[in-house]
Ligand code: HEM
Ligand code: HEM
Ligand code: SF4
Ligand code: SF4
């Protein structure tokens with residue numbers, strides 16, 4: 150109840166939201182952003198609303214995602230070879246049922262931590278999936294161009310091109326994409342010597358977005374904790390929500406900006422510490438349970454100076470050549 | 486001691502070693518863009534750890550790319566302004582290089598050569614085309630990395646695949662270039678790339694057209710007509 154009111158009051162406050170307030174009032178499962186095809190989508194994940202579906206074995210957002218994507222899950226060809234010369238490979242196919250971390254068979258999960266805040270112990274549930282970054286590091290530096298960012302801003306991995314080197318996971322500040330060996334292009338090339346499988350992650354339900362529909366996890370959430378819509382408006386909505394509850398936002402500036410905005414009453418630094426502590430207590434060092442560090446720089450942005458240097462190099466080289474030739478012509482030195 | 490004559494000017498040596506060093510760094514750092522050093526345990530070699538950092542490798546790739554582009558544009562503008570095209574492939578080079586290799590194998594007489602042997606000119610073209618492709622596709626890759634830039638998917642994919650293909654071809658080309666110095670007859674050129682000069686006798690014998698032209702040039706400036714005559718006679722000797 151109160152949720153609906155607060156959302157509506159926000160939209161009424163917002164100047165450009167005349168049409169939206171109507172849509173918000175008339176129910177959120179309708180396509181709000183079928184308006185233009187090339188509009189970037191943002192998602193607000195409101196931790197003050199999510200209760201982790203704690204009465205269910207699997208949170209609804211997670212089971213909905215699994216159900217929707219089950220046809221895309223990898224079917225590895227066995228026996229799976231090791232990544233020569235390493236005596237290992239990544240195989241999650243016997244842990245398909247795992248719902249408590251990111252795996253090739255589980256593209257979102259809910260992290261549960263307890264955080265002390267203002268003298269109280271709060272249960273915090275954080276639904277995690279790909280942040281769909283603005284300058285998506287994974288997409289930009291994929292050496293096979295297997296990752297694409299579409300007009301809605303959905304970052305997705307093409308399972309037919311991906312070679313499974315896991316570079317995207319290494320460069321992702323949250324280590325989001327997860328690898329399954331024994332599938333993909335590398336099997337046709339040199340399966341023992343190179344490649345490692347295919348990387349899998351949330352694709353923001355890009356097929357649904359293209360039809361003007363909502364991501365499946367959002368539709369499944371009984372608490373309306375997940376809200377997507379035109380990105381700038383979602384950012385404003387996150388800000389307004391944060392102000393309303395005296396809380397914080399995560400995802401708006403990290404990695405140079407993303408299209409996922411977490412809102413929480415509890416500072417994210419505390420959530421981050423709590424996740425780290427839980428993982429440590431469980432001795433969990435495997436990828437697939439991302440932290441929430443506040444300072445996440447986008448390395449490609451910090452590299453800009455170098456890049457500009459590269460782009461001015463031709464002018465500098467040409468200028469030096471012209472000067473050198475000019476000097477020679479003036480007879481300063483006759484060199485062959 | 487035999488006389489030495491100038492073969493590679495300071496500018497040429499700067500160009501050669503500038504490209505050689507930057508390309509070496511580009512190959513190392515380009516491989517560092519691929520997830521290979523960790524997997525194949527290169528990072529566990531002493532001092533090899535930094536090779537495993539994609540971003541340090543990208544810094545190095547950018548730095549070396551800057552050097553390469555600087556040197557290549559210097560090279561193109563410098564020789565274009567001076568109208569020096571000795572190293573551009575000419576008509577008949579494929580046939581001529583075949584004759585040279587045949588002569589080297591059989592110990593027969595090589596056709597008279599200009600400053601560069603026909604296969605050197607072909608090697609230059611092969612390496613040159615790949616380097617240009619790498620630079621152009623590399624620039625697309627740099628542009629795509631800027632925040633806020635979303636280049637068309639097909640352009641990114643095309644430049645990635647061309648960049649990778651040209652890398653493979655260039656590595657072959659450089660391998661062949663270095664292997665060429667196994668052949669004894671080519672070795673006197675090496676000192677030219679370091680010190681600028683080669684033995685006069687060697688030049689007279691192996692690059693007679695260039696040598697004779699050079700002597701003329703020492704007196705006056707190059708006479709275009711003379712060069713043309715030389716080229717004509719060269720073609721004739723080939724036809725014969
Ligand atoms: C001889 C020259 C070069 C070689 C052998 C080389 C090799 C490579 C290789 C193997 C990769 C990794 C695969 C890939 O991402 O496609 C790469 C990536 C890259 N190269 Fe080069 N490269 C050369 C020149 C250049 C130049 C001149 C530039 C810039 C103008 C450049 C810019 C890049 C960029 C931006 C990347 C991608 C890194 C990223 O994903 O952001 N490269 N190069
Ligand atoms: C350490 C290694 C290298 C050595 C000792 C070396 C040596 C030489 C020598 C002696 C020449 C000139 C021959 C002459 O005067 O006619 C030459 C030419 C040339 N070098 Fe290299 N080089 C090396 C590496 C490279 C690399 C890495 C490249 C990069 C692409 C390169 C590209 C060229 C080109 C394009 C030419 C002109 C064409 C030709 O003569 O074949 N070199 N090099
Ligand atoms: S986001 Fe919604 S569906 Fe997911 S755990 Fe929280 S309340 Fe349940
Ligand atoms: S969160 Fe990671 S995987 Fe998702 S878009 Fe950003 S860099 Fe890529």
Ligand code: SF4
Pocket residue numbers: 213214215217218256257278350351352353354364365366367
């Ligand atoms: S947006 Fe789609 S793919 Fe991503 S977590 Fe939600 S349901 Fe899964």
